[in-house]
Amino acid sequence: MNEEEIYREHVLDHYEDPFQKGECPGVTHAHQDDNPLCGDVVRMELRIDEDGKIADAWFDGTGCCISQASASMLTETIQGKTVDEAKEFAADHMLELFGARLTPNRQKCCLLSWRVLQTALFSPKDGEANGG
Amino acid sequence: MTTAQTSRFDPATLRADFPILAHEVHRGVPLTYLDNAATTHAPRQVLDCIRETMERHYANVHRGIHALSEQSTELYENARGKLRQFFGAEHADEIIFTRGTTESINVVARSWGDANLQQGDEILLTEMEHHANLVPWFQAAERTGAKVRCVPITDDGELDMDEFAKMLSPKTKVVGVVAISNVLGTINPLETIVAAARKVGAIVVVDGAQQAPHQRVNLAELDVDFYAASGHKMLGPSGIGILYGKRGLLRDMPPFLGGGAMIRRVTTEGFEAAEPPARFEAGTPPIVAAIALGATVDYLAQINMDAVEEHERTLANLAQEKLLALGGIRVLGPTADKKVGIVSFVVDGVHAHDVAQRLDKHGVAVRAGHHCTMPLHKRLGVAASSRASFYVYNTVEDVDRLVAGVEETQKFFRRGK
Structure with missing residues (x-):
């Protein structure tokens, strides 16, 4: 029995027309990782201001529809949130945000950007002038 | 459906030996099992x-x-x-x-x-x-x-x-x-x-x-x-x-x-x-x-192993030919005469996992990923591929379902383009 559709409209929308895909101007924190099993790559770049707010969030990457669409959704969600709020955004929240039910294998695709974000929050970009 | 072109044995008859092939994985959709290089199904005799x-x-x-x-x-x-x-x-x-x-x-x-x-x-x-x-x-x-x-x-x-x-x-x-x-x-x-x-x-x-x-x-x-x-x-x-x-x-x-x-x-x-x-x-x-x-x-x-090889080569050739005819598809590996039973391919602009996920909707089981050959995929310059692999119980109909599924996948991910 086929479950609900994974490639829902909003998933495809994010995949085809992603939110802030590219380089983050004035980036202060960044991290990149991949899923060696399928070759999905996601990079998250953040500009965190003095008040501990994610003033700007961008992502970049290549890979399957699930990995890239979820990265776009996550980027949009954390834009403007505080670092503490982003840290509290758990894996379950990410799966909820994605919406469609995913099998364990595809959950890995969906959670790649979330993993990258959680590390990026702790990864100040060395040698980068802190714009502010 | 033509089966005569393949060989000395009739895969359509042979299929009756494999109980799982009659099983519907998704309701109303026949199973097209093309993941034989990963594992195969056992006949009633076994x-x-x-x-x-x-x-x-x-x-x-x-x-x-x-x-x-x-x-x-x-x-x-x-x-x-x-x-x-x-x-x-x-x-x-x-x-x-x-x-x-x-x-x-x-x-x-x-x-x-x-x-x-x-x-x-x-x-x-x-x-x-x-x-x-x-x-x-x-x-x-x-x-x-x-x-x-x-x-x-x-x-x-x-x-x-x-x-x-x-x-x-x-x-x-x-x-x-x-x-x-x-x-x-x-x-x-x-x-x-x-x-x-x-x-x-x-x-x-x-x-x-x-x-x-x-x-x-x-x-x-x-x-x-x-x-x-x-x-x-x-x-x-x-x-x-x-x-x-x-x-x-x-x-x-x-x-x-x-x-x-x-x-x-x-x-x-x-x-x-x-x-x-x-x-x-x-x-x-x-x-x-x-x-x-x-x-x-x-x-x-x-069945006879020479007949097995001949049958699989025929199906793989046909699949390779029809997939390439769709356009926007790269088949990995040598020409069909130098290989047997396996067609790994990359659909332009669509990740292998999305191809496999989409094909699954059509009851077509293929493998997607690096197939435990990361150095090879690096050499080929692709992160992952989709692989259709054939065996004795596969038929020309299976090839047709694969190709139709891939064509639908291409259209699905090209919407509005």
Whole structure:
């Protein structure tokens, strides 16, 4: 029995027309990782201001529809949130945000950007002038 | 539907032997199983053998005096005899039952490798090896100080035999090669490789996981030193495979796993190892699976392995032709005449996982990912691919469903473009 559709409209929308895909101007924190099993790559770049707010969030990457669409959704969600709020955004929240039910294998695709974000929050970009 | 073009056997009739093929994985959608290079389904004859063995003949082997133990032992050793015949080995004691190809190669790397490799030696593998024929050798290299080198492939997905000739030297102690690539389907020139290895005194270890199910194999003629294969890739159960080793080599090799069955005598001071094959079958073996593997090769031999190869080549050719005709598709590997049964492909702009997910909706089961060949995918410049692999029970209709599914996938991900 086929479950609900994974490639829902909003998933495809994010995949085809992603939110802030590219380089983050004035980036202060960044991290990149991949899923060696399928070759999905996601990079998250953040500009965190003095008040501990994610003033700007961008992502970049290549890979399957699930990995890239979820990265776009996550980027949009954390834009403007505080670092503490982003840290509290758990894996379950990410799966909820994605919406469609995913099998364990595809959950890995969906959670790649979330993993990258959680590390990026702790990864100040060395040698980068802190714009502010 | 046309089936006549393929062969001396009728796959449509044969399908009746495979209960799972009549099963709907998604409601109302027939199963198009094209993931045979990963694992295959068992015919009723093999399933019946498993049941009958468990119900009437089961006991531990080589242990008891009682009737069931004797029956079980006889069936187990008969199965070894059937495998000897199927693979054209000279002696039944050259066939060791293992859990599968991976374990078989590990036995060689651990036992032969540790006893024979040292600093300065080279282990020559290829860029198209499955991880099962890479990692055990990297581990052996770590233990012994020997060095692993990989023969590159050409852009056409064949072994670069000029490079092979250059890299082979008196330092080479092991040549490890996959008989048929699990991604490209490329059939490697084993005869040439064996002849060259002989000249420098290297042993040849063949990963036969994708060859044993699809081509007639004659190990005595091939003259390889070790050959590994898995039962579950050739219509048998999982958890059983074989390691073939030349009698002379096996007799000089130390046991790898220690325990029951592999000993001749144990004292409080130590042990004496049994002769092969028992030396390499420590503990209670997968008795039922081994007996079922005997029934499996009976089934394949009855179909005729030459007919199997011909049938799969026909289907793979057709699939390759029709997929390429769609446009926007790259098929990995050489031209169809140089390979067998496997079509790995990349759909422009669509990740392999999305292809497989979409095909699943149509009941088409293919594998997506790197297929345990990360170095090969790196060489090909793709992160992942989708792989359709064929077997005896596949039909022209299966090819049509695959192609229709891929076409729909292309349209789906190109909406609005």
